[in-house]
Amino acid sequence: MAITDVAHDAVDYVRPAEVAEEELYHPKTWLGKYVFSQDAKIIALQYSMTAMAVGLIALVLSVLMRLQLGFPGVFSFITPDAYIQFVTMHGMIMVIYLLTALFLGGFGNYLIPLMVGARDMVFPYVNMISYWIYLFAVILLLASFFVPGGPTGAGWTLYPPQTILPGTPGADWGILLMLVSLAFFVIGFTMGGLNYVVTVLQARTRGMTLMRMPLTVWGIFTATVLALFAFPALFVAAIMMTLDSVIGTSFFMPAIVSMGQTLDYSGGSPVLFQHLFWFFGHPEVYIVALPAFGIISELISVHARKNIFGYRLMVWAIVVIGGLSFIVWAHHMYVSGMNPYFGFFFATTTLIIAVPTAIKVYNWVLTLWRGNIKLTVPMLFAIGFVFTFINGGLTGIFLGNVIVDVPLSDTYFVVAHFHMVMAVSPVLAVFGAVYHWYPKITGRMLHEGMGKFHFWVTFVGLYCIYYPMHYLGIMGVPRRYYANEGSTGLPDWIPESAQVLNAGISIAAIVVASVQLVFLYNLAVSTTRGKRAGDNPWGATTLEWQTSTTPPTHGNFGKELPSVYRWAYDYSVPGAKDDFIPQNVPAGQETGDAR
Amino acid sequence: MVLAIILVLLVIGSVLFHFLSPWYLTPIASNWGFIDDTLTITFIVCGFVFVVINLFLAYCVYRFRYSKDRRAEYEPENKRLEWWLTAFTTVGVVAMLAPGLFVWAKYVDVPEEASLVEAVGKQWSWSYRYPGEDGILGTVDVRHIDAKNPFGMNPDDPNGQDDVLVSGSEFHLPLGDPVKVLLRSKDVLHDFYVPQIRAKMDLVPGMITYFWFTPTLAGTYDVLCAELCGSGHYNMRSRMVLEDEADFRAWLATQPTFADTQTVQVATVSGSPEEQGRQIAESQGCMGCHSIDGSPGVGPTWKELAGRTEELADGSAVIVDDAYLVESIVAPNATIVAGYPPIMPAYQLDDAQLAALIAYLNSL
Ligand code: HEM
Ligand SMILES: [Cu+2]
Ligand SMILES: [Cu+2]
Numbered sequence: 001m002a003i004t005d006v007a008h009d010a011v012d013y014v015r016p017a018e019v020a021e022e023e024l025y026h027p028k029t030w031l032g033k034y035v036f037s038q039d040a041k042i043i044a045l046q047y048s049m050t051a052m053a054v055g056l057i058a059l060v061l062s063v064l065m066r067l068q069l070g071f072p073g074v075f076s077f078i079t080p081d082a083y084i085q086f087v088t089m090h091g092m093i094m095v096i097y098l099l100t101a102l103f104l105g106g107f108g109n110y111l112i113p114l115m116v117g118a119r120d121m122v123f124p125y126v127n128m129i130s131y132w133i134y135l136f137a138v139i140l141l142l143a144s145f146f147v148p149g150g151p152t153g154a155g156w157t158l159y160p161p162q163t164i165l166p167g168t169p170g171a172d173w174g175i176l177l178m179l180v181s182l183a184f185f186v187i188g189f190t191m192g193g194l195n196y197v198v199t200v201l202q203a204r205t206r207g208m209t210l211m212r213m214p215l216t217v218w219g220i221f222t223a224t225v226l227a228l229f230a231f232p233a234l235f236v237a238a239i240m241m242t243l244d245s246v247i248g249t250s251f252f253m254p255a256i257v258s259m260g261q262t263l264d265y266s267g268g269s270p271v272l273f274q275h276l277f278w279f280f281g282h283p284e285v286y287i288v289a290l291p292a293f294g295i296i297s298e299l300i301s302v303h304a305r306k307n308i309f310g311y312r313l314m315v316w317a318i319v320v321i322g323g324l325s326f327i328v329w330a331h332h333m334y335v336s337g338m339n340p341y342f343g344f345f346f347a348t349t350t351l352i353i354a355v356p357t358a359i360k361v362y363n364w365v366l367t368l369w370r371g372n373i374k375l376t377v378p379m380l381f382a383i384g385f386v387f388t389f390i391n392g393g394l395t396g397i398f399l400g401n402v403i404v405d406v407p408l409s410d411t412y413f414v415v416a417h418f419h420m421v422m423a424v425s426p427v428l429a430v431f432g433a434v435y436h437w438y439p440k441i442t443g444r445m446l447h448e449g450m451g452k453f454h455f456w457v458t459f460v461g462l463y464c465i466y467y468p469m470h471y472l473g474i475m476g477v478p479r480r481y482y483a484n485e486g487s488t489g490l491p492d493w494i495p496e497s498a499q500v501l502n503a504g505i506s507i508a509a510i511v512v513a514s515v516q517l518v519f520l521y522n523l524a525v526s527t528t529r530g531k532r533a534g535d536n537p538w539g540a541t542t543l544e545w546q547t548s549t550t551p552p553t554h555g556n557f558g559k560e561l562p563s564v565y566r567w568a569y570d571y572s573v574p575g576a577k578d579d580f581i582p583q584n585v586p587a588g589q590e591t592g593d594a595r
Numbered sequence: 596m597v598l599a600i601i602l603v604l605l606v607i608g609s610v611l612f613h614f615l616s617p618w619y620l621t622p623i624a625s626n627w628g629f630i631d632d633t634l635t636i637t638f639i640v641c642g643f644v645f646v647v648i649n650l651f652l653a654y655c656v657y658r659f660r661y662s663k664d665r666r667a668e669y670e671p672e673n674k675r676l677e678w679w680l681t682a683f684t685t686v687g688v689v690a691m692l693a694p695g696l697f698v699w700a701k702y703v704d705v706p707e708e709a710s711l712v713e714a715v716g717k718q719w720s721w722s723y724r725y726p727g728e729d730g731i732l733g734t735v736d737v738r739h740i741d742a743k744n745p746f747g748m749n750p751d752d753p754n755g756q757d758d759v760l761v762s763g764s765e766f767h768l769p770l771g772d773p774v775k776v777l778l779r780s781k782d783v784l785h786d787f788y789v790p791q792i793r794a795k796m797d798l799v800p801g802m803i804t805y806f807w808f809t810p811t812l813a814g815t816y817d818v819l820c821a822e823l824c825g826s827g828h829y830n831m832r833s834r835m836v837l838e839d840e841a842d843f844r845a846w847l848a849t850q851p852t853f854a855d856t857q858t859v860q861v862a863t864v865s866g867s868p869e870e871q872g873r874q875i876a877e878s879q880g881c882m883g884c885h886s887i888d889g890s891p892g893v894g895p896t897w898k899e900l901a902g903r904t905e906e907l908a909d910g911s912a913v914i915v916d917d918a919y920l921v922e923s924i925v926a927p928n929a930t931i932v933a934g935y936p937p938i939m940p941a942y943q944l945d946d947a948q949l950a951a952l953i954a955y956l957n958s959l
Contacts, residue, residue, distance in 0.1 A: 162783035167825030254801025255737040260940025306667035337804035340703040368655040370668035394641040401695040410821040471618040476790030481829040487882035491817040572667040
């Protein structure tokens with residue numbers, strides 16, 4: 001079998017790399033150790049906790065939206081303005097400040113150095129600054145809830161001209177805070193991102209060739225590269241819009257009569273903004289998805305006790321998807337008024353992406369085939385991910401195929417689709433990852449019973465929320481609507497039953513949201529009361545499980561960095577003593593007492 | 596075991612839901628049945644893949660559950676299988692993309708004989724313009740827009756004089772003839788959206804966008820806005836009436852041309868003062884922000900407005916009388932009700948129109 005060159009490309013004994021202690025700056029004070037820390041693992045926790053805290057706010061906002069949609073008019077404090085402000089802040093927080101920060105700043109920081117066998121990120125100081133800038137961006141964003149007019153209600157896409165005109169809430173202060181916050185987010189991210197990329201390229205330990213890296217690292221690495229190319233588009237768009245708003249330039253503003261007033265703008269192009277936004281926005285989807293892909297590959301392989309099927313194709317699929325994601329952006333703009341002939345090109349490129357994406361799904365499922373599947377909590381979440389991702393991936397084909405998108409765009413079909421692929425699926429991946437790596441981070445296991453309960457309600461609940469929603473969209477219900485009933489009543493094609501469905505969806509959403517408290521409780525109590533985990537509770541092969549202390553200390557590994565002799569997926573190798581062979585076990589030693 | 600069963604149930608449930616749910620495409624009223632066909636093809640291909648992969652997933656979860664005495668198979672790659680799957684996927688994708696692009700080619704290719712109508716959007720109401728006798732729409736510019744010339748018609752353009760202007764809650768189209776809908780926005784992005792005709796397109800200030808369709812089913816259809824356009828987005832409504840040629844001609848003849856609107860004050864409203872007031876309110880787009888049934892909106896509701904005590908943004912209070920109502924219409928930003936943004940435009944109406952509106956407001 002041709003795989004031998006991946007799995008065991010003849011590496012003789014490699015001299016272990018010894019890294020002198022002085023290379024790392026060891027903090028002397030409590031403040032330096034836990035607050036202004038330069039240890040990637042602490043920075044990872046800071047990122048994760050901040051992200052989860054804002055994520056909770058976004059979750060509460062989604063419940064408020066669902067209250068209005070399920071029981072229109074009952075909650076009088078939810079005005080039309082408040083509703084679209086909730087929509088906007090919810091969307092932006094979830095996509096950028098929660099998922100991007102958590103996957104790259106959180107998981108990236110924790111896992112990259114450990115998994116590639118490095119002592120830390122290459123630039124620890126810059127890494128620390130990156131977190132503090134992120135935190136500042138978050139504070140600016142949240143401040144917009146307290147300024148006159150409140151946060152912006154322009155939708156997370158921030159389309160001009162309405163973003164900076166009076167008909168939209170938060171058009172003076174809210175939007176400025178949003179734009180400045182985004183700009184800072186990008187700056188902070190760039191510092192972190194360069195770190196992740198350089199660490200993967202330069203700081204891998206002996207024997208850790210690129211084609212031996214765990215898929216998790218591949219996913220996070222590729223996502224970071226995408227982000228470094230994509231975020232500048234958002235950055236310039238934010239700056240140009242700030243200028244339009246503050247000093248009256250007309251980058252995105254044509255001649256306009258707003259609310260009876262003729263404005264001074266002229267000659268700008270709103271569609272230009274959309275191109276910039278989606279040149280960032282589409283890769284952003286994969287910035288969230290690729291780390292999830294990697295993590296899921298890891299979880300499935302470890303808990304099915306089987307090598308990942310088709311590793312090389314999996315790596316290439318990640319890279320190809322990443323590359324293609326830069327030439328599909330205008331599939332978000334089929335009805336934007338851009339030249340309609342673009343539709344042919346973008347529909348074709350978009351559907352081409354379906355092929356590598358499908359390959360990933362096949363390979364996950366084929367990894368399970370003839371595996372020895374342990375239905376641990378991380379595995380449950382991983383399988384839940386595969387199920388919802390198949391669903392969301394398929395509805396993407398509807399929206400990518402330009403003509404099918406025409407009736408569906410801007411309806412609840414879109415809301416259902418993007419939640420399925422970039423909300424439900426990545427969030428399931430996050431949960432799976434937390435249950436999987438928590439033992440390494442804290443040294444203790446999360447409570448399994450609570451974990452299973454959390455999984456079942458979350459997985460089935462989320463599916464019940466979003467699956468039926470597609471059909472509201474096919475029928476035609478538009479998104480970002482405060483209520484379907486306007487001053488001329490309910491459109492006659494919306495039956496009463498649709499309201500019943502909406503109420504049902506809202507109840508499911510409230511249930512799912514509440515169950516997250518169980519997860520938080522589990523996270524909190526297990527730090528002290530969880531079962532002791534040991535160094536390698538799952539029997540995994542990758543380097544983070546081979547540290548001599550759990551949680552790993554500053555510097556990750558002991559005196560010597562581990563050397564890598566094999567790929568990351570030697571599970572159930574015929575003839576080996578255990579059903580896994582860690583990456584740092586030299587060829588020929590797997591039959592004996594490997595560990 | 597449980598997981599496998601739940602996965603199977605979710606698959607079966609999803610398929611049943613698809614066939615049994617009362618929520619599906621609205622009855623089509625245009626020539627774009629092709630779009631529905633492509634949607635159906637996509638559903639068949641994707642539905643097949645969804646069912647097969649997920650059932651296989653459930654089978655694996657059940658069949659290969661953990662046992663201490665067994666080892667997983669060690670099979671890192673299987674080139675043949677991987678090639679087959681890639682090829683199979685490519686075929687499926689082509690089967691969906693090819694018909695899609697074929698229909699898109701029709702969508703972007705407007706028939707030469709298509710008649711013209713222009714839909715104009717502003718926050719948060721619609722109005723419409725027909726080219727009139729000469730079949731040519733006059734030129735427009737934002738600079739010409741004022742209370743007397745809400746369409747921004749170029750007064751010096753002879754082509755525009757006969758353009759028919761409909762600033763009402765309703766516009767009509769004849770059945771059977773292709774129509775090119777030109778879209779223009781005065782302020783922000785909007786999207787002309789009638790679910791039953793399937794086609795839709797954004798309105799973009801600074802440029803003219805378009806799409807085309809052929810009306811096929813008589814009836815009255817709600818026009819919605821499908822691109823977030825601010826506070827009143829959800830309430831940006833109007834109606835499209837599809838009817839036969841003769842009825843359409845008759846209706847069009849009752850609408851004023853641009854020249855009419857500039858010379859005489861045409862009596863487009865009739866009936867009791869309250870009724871006249873209602874029509875004016877509708878045609879001016881007031882209902883984009885104000886409800887008449889007490890439900891919340893961008894602006895305060897009109898229900899039981901007269902006589903109510905409103906709290907103002909500056910902390911004072913005012914009892915709503917006729918004088919206050921007139922001021923709120925002609926100079927709305929002079930006093931602002933607490934909790935609402937100062938975004939209502941000033942309306943320039945004549946005394947008769949104001950009187951009718953006040954009568955209407957007092958009747959609610
Ligand atoms: C319990 C979980 C969630 C619920 C109940 C929920 C619910 C909603 C609702 C009701 C809307 C507004 C729909 C509309 O009026 O158009 C919305 C929008 C949105 N949600 Fe979620 N959501 C959840 C989780 C997430 C997550 C995890 C993400 C992360 C990607 C996310 C991303 C978005 C985005 C991007 C929007 C669009 C915002 C916009 O239109 O500007 N949501 N969500
Ligand atoms: Cu996209
Ligand atoms: Cu609109």
